[in-house]
Every structure is written in structure tokens, then in C-alpha cells.
Amino acid sequence: MLLNDEYFMRLALNEAEKAMEEGEIPVGCVIVSNDLVIAKGHNMTETLHDVTAHAEMQAFTAASEFLDAKYLTDCTLYVTLEPCLMCLGASYWTQIHKIVYGATDLNHKLPIDKKLLLHPKTQWTGGVLEKEAMLLLHDFFKKKRNNIL
Numbered sequence: 001m002l003l004n005d006e007y008f009m010r011l012a013l014n015e016a017e018k019a020m021e022e023g024e025i026p027v028g029c030v031i032v033s034n035d036l037v038i039a040k041g042h043n044m045t046e047t048l049h050d051v052t053a054h055a056e057m058q059a060f061t062a063a064s065e066f067l068d069a070k071y072l073t074d075c076t077l078y079v080t081l082e083p084c085l086m087c088l089g090a091s092y093w094t095q096i097h098k099i100v101y102g103a104t105d106l107n108h109k110l111p112i113d114k115k116l117l118l119h120p121k122t123q124w125t126g127g128v129l130e131k132e133a134m135l136l137l138h139d140f141f142k143k144k145r146n147n148i149l
Contacts, residue, residue, distance in 0.1 A: 029079035039063035056087040102133030
């Protein structure tokens with residue numbers, strides 16, 4: 001089994017599917033250290049009645065608890081949707097090594113390059129399994145419009 005960006009993004013997509021099953025916007029993520037998944041997260045904003053309960057925020061907390069450390073300097077975040085401004089800010093403070101995302105967030109475009117908001121040591125890669133991530137989001141919002149969820 002090849003442990004690469006696509007492999008870990010598929011795990012993040014599994015988390016996104018859990019979010020959708022719970023009526024949440026289907027965004028999921030995993031945090032990996034030395035090829036080991038140390039944290040998982042999916043959107044929980046509706047469940048927790050908390051606008052800050054994004055997948056990344058859930059995973060940052062779980063990873064920090066797992067490592068017993070506040071910095072994630074040897075970790076990679078795999079997230080199905082490009083992180084929002086809040087999650088990028090949190091990633092800056094975690095000093096995470098790398099962020100890999102699936103779909104580009106077309107609904108929350110900023111007039112600046114989001115990479116400028118990253119910690120200087122954080123690497124940034126997008127478009128990994130983008131079609132799968134976008135399909136999940138499109139399906140969710142289609143069902144939401146048709147009152148299927």
C-alpha cells in the first residue's frame with residue numbers, strides 16, 4: 001500500500017462523508033505524522049452549535065492532545081476543502097509542516113493569496129482528489145436544496 005497524498009486524502013473524504021451523514025457540510029480532514037494518522041476531524045458546526053467547529057479545528061485539537069504539544073511542526077493536514085481564513089489562522093499558530101487540500105473554496109475567495117496567511121515554514125498543495133471532494137459538496141447542497149437532508 002502506497003502512503004501518499006491521495007491515500008490520506010481518501011481518509012479525509014471518509015471523514016467528509018461522516019459529516020454529510022450527520023447533516024453537516026461535508027468537509028473532513030486527517031492529520032498525519034510519520035505516515036501515521038494521529039487525528040481526524042469533520043465539520044461539527046450544526047451538531048455543536050458552534051461556528052468554529054470546522055473539521056480542521058477539531059483535528060488540530062485532537063493532534064495536539066495526541067502529541068501532548070501545541071505545535072504540529074512534523075505533521076501534514078489533509079483536508080477536503082481549501083481551509084477558510086479562521087482555519088488558516090489556526091494552522092499558522094500550530095506551525096503545521098504541510099497542508100494538502102482537495103477542492104478550492106470558490107465561495108469564500110479572498111482578494112489575497114491564502115498562502116500569504118500560512119506560517120513561513122508551512123508547505124501548501126491543492127487539488128488532490130479535487131473532483132471527488134467537489135462532487136461530495138455538490139451532492140450535499142443539491143440534497144439540501146431538495147430537502148432530502
